[in-house]
């Protein structure tokens with residue numbers, strides 16, 4: 001059971017501040033929180049991975065095992081499996097999991113997929129050499145049990161990748177303009193480091209690195225559709241949205257486009273299990 005952790009309580013309180021006004025949520029058909037698998041797959045195939053992937057390869061022994069919690073479409077799982085490691089991907093979103101499985105079809109390694117939430121499923125999966133969670137923690141209010149279960153499931157090391165600030169941080173100007181809604185400041189990566197200190201009892205190693213573009217799209221329509229959903233914009237305000245974000249749309253390599261959002265940077269945190277400590 002998780003011991004009381006003021007830092008974990010602070011994490012939950014800060015995340016609660018991101019709840020959008022009920023009347024705004026009620027005014028739209030689609031939840032702004034949805035994870036569209038196609039957009040995510042499009043982004044994942046274009047995102048460079050200068051830190052977390054290489055670190056995982058360093059931490060894993062030969063033919064090792066990785067559990068990837070909140071694996072999405074397999075941005076990190078697939079290359080690790082292709083390098084000859086066993087990977088268990090935990091992914092509750094059916095569309096994301098299906099996209100991940102599609103990705104395994106054309107590769108030599110394999111990824112087993114469990115369509116369940118963490119930590120509910122933790123007791124049912126065996127230990128792995130390394131446990132990973134990337135870009136998930138800001139979705140997790142009850143962060144203590146989530147991290148504890150991650151720590152218990154790893155025999156060698158735990159790796160957590162996250163944005164330094166909340167992933168919606170770059171949307172604050174748009175929310176202010178469209179809805180007069182002020183998005184909160186925290187929590188941040190420093191708050192998570194404090195939670196890890198209190199809940200796991202370690203100071204994680206840390207590497208900060210420049211943020212990649214947030215989401216990438218194959219067409220302007222796809223981009224507008226996603227941001228209309230994210231920003232709770234109904235069809236009758238669609239032209240207002242286009243005007244607001246139009247100048248921020250930029251073309252990137254190979255014809256894909258993205259929204260130029262203020263960048264907050266990425267961080268990879270990791271800690272090794274005491275009995276097996278070794279330099280990465």
Ligand SMILES: C[S@@+](CC[C@H](N)C(=O)[O-])C[C@H]1O[C@@H](n2cnc3c(N)ncnc32)[C@H](O)[C@@H]1O
Pocket residue numbers: 035044069070071072073074075076090091092093096116117118119133134135136139140
């Ligand atoms: C932003 S995506 C990150 C995907 C991938 N890890 C990456 O970095 O590219 C977050 C994913 O976490 C999943 N997720 C959210 N809460 C979760 C939980 N409690 N247990 C497992 N997965 C979760 C979502 O379904 C979503 O696919």
